[in-house]
Amino acid sequence: MKNTKIDTSTLKYHWGNIIGITVIHILALAAIPFFTWKAFLVCMILFFVISPIGVTLTYHRLLSHRAFKVPQWFEYFLATFGALSGQGPVLMWVAEHRLHHRFSDTKNDPHSARHGGFWWSHVTHLFYHKEFEDNKKLWSRYVPDLTIHKYYHFLSKYNFVVALSIVPFLYWMGGMPFVMWGVFMRIALMLHVTWFVNSATHRWGYRNFDTKDDSSNVWWVAILAAGEGWHNNHHAQSNCAAHGRMWWEFDLTWQLIKGLEFVGLATDVKYPGPVRQVKECELDNAVEVVADQFGNQFKEEMRA
């Protein structure tokens, strides 16, 4: 494995992220004494609804990779649902993920384990300021298809307000146990599941495709993250709406997308091509898709 170790002594701490992540973990631990089976059930239901639909289907396959299209009103609705995940501004989420695909496991990958091991890729990279994040001109180049929508700026600015918007409803339904488990425990669990896609699936598991990065397929991440664990397949053909490619690689999100296509809400679904060895991706497919929309100038900038 090529080492691109980062000297953290040269980086500035990102206190906003450090405090936010610490607080959400303290609140998740504080939820334990509030345990009831009903509260646990609410946590699981919200987890297995918000995570596949909000994060996996919307933030990842729809907004980051444009693996299918939906009507604009429905895209806004889904993105709002995604903000319930509490995973930060949608514009940054998508920009950082496209950057990850473009520079996967090289120097400019925002969260490669090659920079600092498993924990770096899982969470500790978030504890430091990244030049990419701090430079709006730089990151907005990666999301021209989203920055043209005022709504995504609004959603990015008030993402935590949206994430906490279900608190009054949950309190009304079941008091503090529902709030602590349905919001804070659930957000903490969902963060770790998303982070496992950055850490575990660039470290363990098997590979169907000979990609240039360290991406791999990990079955338990695929179960927890609704198909995202088939990450090597995804890196091989990143704008494909299906991540599971072998018969045993169950991909819940792919089934949801096919369901949306069946009822006419999803169109232009990128179906998988034949499974074959992919030696090289000159330019990431996600970038190609956006380039189709925004022309060659964007494409040239991406190559620079």
Ligand SMILES: [Zn+2]
């Ligand atoms: Zn990856």
Ligand SMILES: [Zn+2]
């Ligand atoms: Zn991706």
